Amino acid sequence: MSTYTQRGVKFIKPKPTWRRLHALCISDDPLELRLPAICEALEAGDDPNELGGYEHNPGIRRPLHYAIDLYAQPLKGLKANLAIVELLLQYGADPRLLDLPASSCSPIEELESWFRAYDSDHSRWEPEDLEIYPFFNAALGLMEAQAEELDGEPHVSIRMKHR
DSSP states (O other): OOEEEETTEEEEOOOOOOOHHHHHHTOSSOHHHHHHHHHHHHHTTOOTTOOEEETTEEEEEOHHHHHTOTTTSOHHHHHTTHHHHHHHHHTTOOTTOOOOTTTOOOHHHHHHHHHHHHHHHGGGSOHHHHTTHHHHHHHHHHHHHHHHHHHTSOOOOGGGGGO
């Protein structure tokens, strides 16, 4: 078992939890390469709801969180991720599931938070920050439909005025 010391405290290094599905959701590779690999991973039994992360944050987010993560990948790659969001949902990704603290929010809540910020004052945002609107709008629509199916009732969202 490996350990590391931080600020004089000895910690046990957790087992790596960086799963290929998580990595593919934020990879810089073109979508044409990532999509078949994600499909292959899901077909092989990778869990679309499994928590996973990377060395400094092991096991904190799910693949759907990474597929919409504005800070984990370049904007160009993120805007292409709608097909990945769709595929994850088709294989049972639950957009209502939380990640782990500190943020502890679901992918739906994450996107709704973005729309609240957008509604409060997007006029001061940089043009490239506004480019993500169509992707987030479409991804939230897909996730809300999945949540409605799982809940058996309509999902109430702030997004209604953005449809």
